[in-house]
Amino acid sequence: MKRLVILGGGGISIIAATIADRMPDVEVWGYLNDRVLPGELVGKKKKHVVLGKIEEVGRFLKEKDVFFFIAFAGFTDPSKSLTQIHSLDIPQDRYINLIDPMTSIAYDYSDIGFDVMVAPFAQIGPEVNISNHCVLLGNAFVGHGSNIEEFSHIASNAVVGANLTVGKGSHIGTNSVIRECANIGEFSIVGSGAVVLNSIPANSIVVGNPAKILKMREPVNEE
Numbered sequence: 001m002k003r004l005v006i007l008g009g010g011g012i013s014i015i016a017a018t019i020a021d022r023m024p025d026v027e028v029w030g031y032l033n034d035r036v037l038p039g040e041l042v043g044k045k046k047k048h049v050v051l052g053k054i055e056e057v058g059r060f061l062k063e064k065d066v067f068f069f070i071a072f073a074g075f076t077d078p079s080k081s082l083t084q085i086h087s088l089d090i091p092q093d094r095y096i097n098l099i100d101p102m103t104s105i106a107y108d109y110s111d112i113g114f115d116v117m118v119a120p121f122a123q124i125g126p127e128v129n130i131s132n133h134c135v136l137l138g139n140a141f142v143g144h145g146s147n148i149e150e151f152s153h154i155a156s157n158a159v160v161g162a163n164l165t166v167g168k169g170s171h172i173g174t175n176s177v178i179r180e181c182a183n184i185g186e187f188s189i190v191g192s193g194a195v196v197l198n199s200i201p202a203n204s205i206v207v208g209n210p211a212k213i214l215k216m217r218e219p220v221n222e223e
Contacts, residue, residue, distance in 0.1 A: 003029040004096060005051065005060050007088075008071030012135060016071050016117055017048060019098040026096065029066065032057060057088050067096040070115055070133060072151075078169050078187050078220045082151070085133075095132075113150065122154075125162070140172075143180060155192070167202060169220065187220050 004020050004027065006013045013031060020026045030051040031042055041047035051060070060066050068090055072081050095115035099105070102120040105112070109126035115133045118124070122136045125144035132150045136142070140154040143162030148154065152166050155174040160166060164178065167186030178184065178196040185202030195209040203217040 001065065002026050002096065003063070003066045004069060005029050005032060005057075005066055006048075006069050006071055007032045007054055007057070010071070012117075013071040014043060015119055015137070016069050016098050017043075017046075019100045019117065019119065020069075020096075021046075022101060023098070026067075032060075054084065054088070057090065061090065061094065067094055068115075069096055069098055069117065071117075071135075072133075078151075082169070082220070119156075131168075149186065158190075187217060189217070 002025055006016050008031065017028045020028050028048050030049040032052055032054045033050050034053050036042060036050045038050050038052050040050050042050060070085060092114050097114065098117040100118060100120045103118050104123040106124065106126040110124055110128040112130045113132035116130055118136045119138040121138055122140045124142050127145045128142050129147045131148060134148050134152050136154045137156040139157045142148060142160045145163040146160055147165040149166060149168040151169040153171045154160060155172060157175045158172045159177045160172060161178050161180035163181050164183050166172060166184045167188060169187040170184050172190045173192035173194060175192055176190045176194045182196050183199040185200055185204060187202060188200055188204040190196060191207035194207050194211040196206060196211045200206055203219055205214045205217060206212060207214050
């Protein structure tokens with residue numbers, strides 16, 4: 001049995017816990033969270049304990065049966081979040097993928113990295129690459145031949161068309177649609193319900209139908 005420690009404690013963390021509960025070889029041990037005190041419980045119905053702060057991950061790495069999932073989807077401060085994640089030094093083989101059994105994935109035709117979560121009823125087509133640390137929420141769709149780069153977040157009911165790239169650290173909002181071949185630059189945000197017909201540059205925030213740039217984000221410093 002693998003004991004799972006989830007880094008976070010908000011909505012994505014609880015979704016992660018519900019998926020893990022349906023995996024026969026995984027037991028949710030608890031959360032690491034910087035905003036909730038150790039020993040407190042997270043959740044309104046089924047609850048899991050906060051084991052400590054995120055910076056304490058090293059002591060849990062000493063336990064050979066402990067694995068990790070990072071629930072930092074939709075970065076509000078990408079530079080800060082990425083610096084924190086990289087500083088944890090969690091080996092690749094200690095991450096776990098949380099793939100709900102009620103998904104449609106062309107496993108033999110696609111590649112899925114590590115520390116990936118795919119929620120119920122999401123669909124991933126053939127010749128798709130889902131990179132490390134990505135999240136696909138319920139009913140998200142990724143068309144054939146597309147590339148979802150690391151740390152990207154595809155929200156519920158979002159449709160990502162075929163033969164395109166969603167750049168690193170991007171957030172694709174609920175009920176949005178990205179036309180085939182319309183690439184999304186890294187660290188961009190596609191607003192809820194937006195319809196993206198053409199490629200957008202890195203660090204864009206786009207909204208509307210058809211989607212237009214609302215403003216540009218500050219470039220991300222990953223050092």
